[in-house]
Amino acid sequence: MVRKANFLIRNNCPYTVWAASVPVGGGRQLNSGQQWTITVNPGTTQARIWARTGCNFDGLGHGRCQTGDCGGVLQCKGYGQPPNTLAEYALKQFNNLDFFDISLVDGFNVPMEFVPTSGACTRGPRCTADINGQCPNELRAPGGCNNPCTVFKTDQYCCNSGSCGPTSYSKFFKDRCPDAYSYPKDDATSTFTCPSGTNYRVVFCP
Template sequence: MIKSLGFFLIALFFNHTNAITFSVKNNCPFTVWAAAVPGGGQRLENNQTWEVNVPDQTLGRIWARTGCSFNETGRGRCQTGDCNELLKCENYGESPFTAVRYRLNIFNDLDFLDVSLINGFNVPVKAAPDTGHCGRSIQCSVDINEFCPKQLRVPGGCSDPCNVFRKDKYCCGSGKCGPTKYSRFFQSKCPRAYTYPKDDQPELSSCSAGTNYTVVFCP
């Protein structure tokens, strides 16, 4: 009995510690500082790739930071997407940033990915499974910065209305909120992205658990 339980626990451990790889590529004509929680951060020049290994059964996100400057200890500041002034991110970024969010093998042996503009926009992004046999790619490929309403314009990006106005109808703090003219603006540019905290309209991309993915900035 004890021996059988030991084999069961070992099998359970390995079943829940499989690593999923996100290949994060910078296709932008400028430097970005990729960020991932979990995962940390990495400077990426044009056409460089960073591989992020994430444990199974994890919730997280990946985004690009721009306009960054870090010292030799990894401390500094980014114009967009900054994460507590650290090169190796430990927490989610500050608005604005375009996020790829994921839930790995949390429900029914499936992964779910989406693009979020809830924290605004800084660079276009695309995420796709590497196998080609599941789900479909998700993306926000339009450079929203070119069209950003003047009320949301900030250096390097297009901020979200909650961060700018601090009002409940944008932040959804009470749990009661709906689309606004600003969320509709973001949706008009990227219809499959989430655009406000209680948004439930976009489709999720789903794949079988164990799939690897590629995330591309400026696809």
């Protein structure tokens, strides 16, 4: 029996966010305290959940968001525009494990928790620091804090050549959110695993 995974997405922020989820889910407006559950098949990879802020959509679901916008539509089909805090996952991969993380490689817009909620798996990443308030001036963006790759577009920050290390900017993110990816090669301290079939909860402003 192949077990699907349920993801409970909850908005604990004191403001409305527009949750986004690809490749499963699309998007939904979540007022403060509201939640949304999506069911994902094992084998799903390159999946992301994030919060969009400052959105304005018409009755047909067309509009824009200040952060995390995915092509001007409520129902996302592609990834969001930085800056956005990302919950990333790949289900039922090597050794029947799920791999999941919080990534700040696309910057930060909303504090986030990404935790398993079933089985014996208990540990997941949290990133709850006031990164927007403490963001270095050159990384500041409306509604969020950019990753240096977005701003400077150099190999040093974007790791295009595959060989790159931490920088003073990635250290800014890592010091505040030790569990989260701060640059593309930050695997050792940032990837979490659970047995396939685990359920998860993603909380904005935990």
